[in-house]
Amino acid sequence: MxxxxxxxxxxxxxxxxxxxxxxxxxxLLALAVFAGNEVAYQRAQHAFVSMRGIxxxxxxxxxxxxxxxxxxxxxxxxxxxxxxxxxxxGAEARRDIExxxxxxxxxxxxxxVLRPYIDALAARTDERLSELExxxxxxxxxxxxxxxxxxxxxxxxxxxxxxxxxxxxxxxxARSKAEAQGARVLATLNLxxxxxxxxxxLSLLWFIYYLRKSAALQQEQRxxxxxxxxxxxxxxxxxxxxxxxxxxxxxxxxLVREDERxxxxxxxxxxLGAILTAAKLDMARLRRLVDGQQxxxxxxxxxxxxxxxxxxxxxxxxxxxxxxxxALHNLGLREALExxxxxxxxxxxxxxxxxxEEVAASDHSRVLAYRWVESALADVAxxxxxxxxxxxxxxxxxxxxxxxxxxxxxxxxxxxxxxQDDSVVNLRNRIEGLGGxxxxxxxxxxxxxxxxxxxGGAGSGPGVATQT
Amino acid sequence: MSVVRTYLVEDNLVIRxxxxxxxxxxxxxxxxxxxxxxxxxxxxxxQGTDDIDLMIIDLFLSSGSxxxxxxxxQRMNINAKRVVLTNYATQDIRRRCTALGADRVFDKSxxxxxxxxxxxxxxxxxxxxxxxxx
Numbered sequence: 001m002x003x004x005x006x007x008x009x010x011x012x013x014x015x016x017x018x019x020x021x022x023x024x025x026x027x028l029l030a031l032a033v034f035a036g037n038e039v040a041y042q043r044a045q046h047a048f049v050s051m052r053g054i055x056x057x058x059x060x061x062x063x064x065x066x067x068x069x070x071x072x073x074x075x076x077x078x079x080x081x082x083x084x085x086x087x088x089x090g091a092e093a094r095r096d097i098e099x100x101x102x103x104x105x106x107x108x109x110x111x112x113v114l115r116p117y118i119d120a121l122a123a124r125t126d127e128r129l130s131e132l133e134x135x136x137x138x139x140x141x142x143x144x145x146x147x148x149x150x151x152x153x154x155x156x157x158x159x160x161x162x163x164x165x166x167x168x169x170x171x172x173x174a175r176s177k178a179e180a181q182g183a184r185v186l187a188t189l190n191l192x193x194x195x196x197x198x199x200x201x202l203s204l205l206w207f208i209y210y211l212r213k214s215a216a217l218q219q220e221q222r223x224x225x226x227x228x229x230x231x232x233x234x235x236x237x238x239x240x241x242x243x244x245x246x247x248x249x250x251x252x253x254x255l256v257r258e259d260e261r262x263x264x265x266x267x268x269x270x271x272l273g274a275i276l277t278a279a280k281l282d283m284a285r286l287r288r289l290v291d292g293q294q295x296x297x298x299x300x301x302x303x304x305x306x307x308x309x310x311x312x313x314x315x316x317x318x319x320x321x322x323x324x325x326x327a328l329h330n331l332g333l334r335e336a337l338e339x340x341x342x343x344x345x346x347x348x349x350x351x352x353x354x355x356x357e358e359v360a361a362s363d364h365s366r367v368l369a370y371r372w373v374e375s376a377l378a379d380v381a382x383x384x385x386x387x388x389x390x391x392x393x394x395x396x397x398x399x400x401x402x403x404x405x406x407x408x409x410x411x412x413x414x415x416x417x418x419x420q421d422d423s424v425v426n427l428r429n430r431i432e433g434l435g436g437x438x439x440x441x442x443x444x445x446x447x448x449x450x451x452x453x454x455x456g457g458a459g460s461g462p463g464v465a466t467q468t
Numbered sequence: 469m470s471v472v473r474t475y476l477v478e479d480n481l482v483i484r485x486x487x488x489x490x491x492x493x494x495x496x497x498x499x500x501x502x503x504x505x506x507x508x509x510x511x512x513x514x515q516g517t518d519d520i521d522l523m524i525i526d527l528f529l530s531s532g533s534x535x536x537x538x539x540x541x542q543r544m545n546i547n548a549k550r551v552v553l554t555n556y557a558t559q560d561i562r563r564r565c566t567a568l569g570a571d572r573v574f575d576k577s578x579x580x581x582x583x584x585x586x587x588x589x590x591x592x593x594x595x596x597x598x599x600x601x602x
Binding site: 269270273274275276277278280281282283284285287288309310313317326327330335338339342 | 480482483486487489490493494527528533555556558559560576577578580581584
């Protein structure tokens with residue numbers, strides 16, 4: 001059955017397409033995760049840089065306020081003591097304030113939101129410093145009363161408050177800006193997180209799906225393999241059954257043939273034999289009669305008739321032997337093999353050695369063993385270039401009998417089995433069909449050996465076979 | 469010239485009748501009994517063999533075999549001459565039959581004349597023992 005194979009091939013292509021689609025989806029997902037994370041990182045980096053800027057902004061504003069108070073203290077000290085050295089810390093504070101403001105400008109001057117607040121802080125600071133400068137100048141030129149007057153007004157305090165407010169406004173706007181940035185970072189991070197989670201979930205789902213698919217595929221392959229295995233076993237069993245049937249059929253045909261040959265041989269022996277013998281008896285009587293009458297011509301005719309009869313007898317005998325070896329039929333396997341070996345030896349002038357045990361054999365085994373030895377001897381005569389042949393017959397374990405035909409032929413020429421014709425193959429098949437076996441081959445340095453094993457069986461043939 | 473009292477063990481009726489007629493006509497033989505199978509033959513022989521001078525035995529019988537008959541007769545140790553008349557007179561068979569006490573083995577087809585001659589020698593008392601010419 002080829003159906004499973006066709007079905008598999010049919011599903012193969014969509015599977016590949018699905019794999020390609022899955023690969024593309026996986027690639028896109030990976031790219032999305034990569035891009036999302038990169039964007040989040042860039043944004044976060046930017047935000048962190050900005051937030052670090054907020055810190056330095058804070059510090060600068062602190063410096064401005066702190067140093068402004070220092071400048072104020074310096075002015076107060078000078079006004080109270082009129083000693084010049086009190087002015088020194090004020091000058092230092094003024095320089096620090098300028099550098100802090102310059103730092104703020106350099107760092108955040110480009111920010112359109114922060115710029116006005118920085119400018120305002122700078123202006124308020126400048127106004128306050130100018131006011132301080134003015135009182136000191138008044139004092140230096142001797143207008144101490146005017147300086148004191150100016151100091152005692154609320155102008156200084158108001159200017160200081162204005163600076164503080166400008167600083168607060170700047171810090172507040174900077175903080176809210178930082179907070180907005182922080183919120184953006186959070187949002188970005190959140191987006192990245194969602195992306196990672198989604199990707200991981202999708203990947204997990206895909207992995208589970210893939211596992212299930214591959215498990216299903218494996219299951220299908222297993223089923224398919226099982227199907228194939230079953231199919232193979234079924235076919236093997238079928239072949240075995242068919243072979244058995246054919247063997248049986250062949251064996252029945254061969255048995256019918258043997259039966260037929262046996263029947264014809266028996267008829268020849270019993271009926272024709274009797275008729276010929278009766279004729280010979282009549283011949284004998286006629287001969288005496290004619291002898292008494294002294295008729296030479298009658299004697300010649302009688303002699304001729306006797307010759308003709310003898311020819312008939314000879315013909316009957318050879319036909320009979322060919323159909324069914326009478327020794328096998330009448331005497332048993334061992335005796336039949338002796339006769340066969342004798343004839344073979346006479347015909348081929350090979351020396352034969354017989355080691356024959358009395359064995360029990362069914363009619364069937366007996367005929368097959370005999371025919372097998374016959375074909376083995378033909379093989380010896382044809383192929384073996386031998387001078388000697390040994391035929392063995394013995395019982396072996398398990399109610400089996402074994403016949404062997406060994407020769408001293410050209411063993412070194414080839415270790416291959418001799419070529420076999422149809423009748424030999426058929427014989428082997430029949431022996432195997434009966435539960436026996438046949439083997440042959442070279443025995444290096446010794447010759448060529450052939451062994452057949454056949455079932456013994458209870459039917460031991462004609463009485464003579466078991467009586468010696 | 470004494471009458472040769474003959475017991476015939478032969479399963480084929482045609483041969484039996486023709487042989488009886490021929491031997492009685494040509495060789496001073498009188499057939500005193502016949503058997504077609506081994507059991508009948510042994511049954512007859514067990515009743516005594518003093519009235520038998522010659523046994524003519526076919527090897528292949530309707531049941532049993534001439535060989536078995538020969539073997540039984542050999543054990544009985546009787547005086548009657550025993551000849552085998554068979555369609556299967558190979559050297560091997562001749563050897564076996566001789567070993568089982570047969571005086572002569574004749575081929576049914578080609579040695580009928582010899583059988584008749586042998587019967588005649590029994591009649592005139594010149595029959596030789598087993599292993600002699602035939």
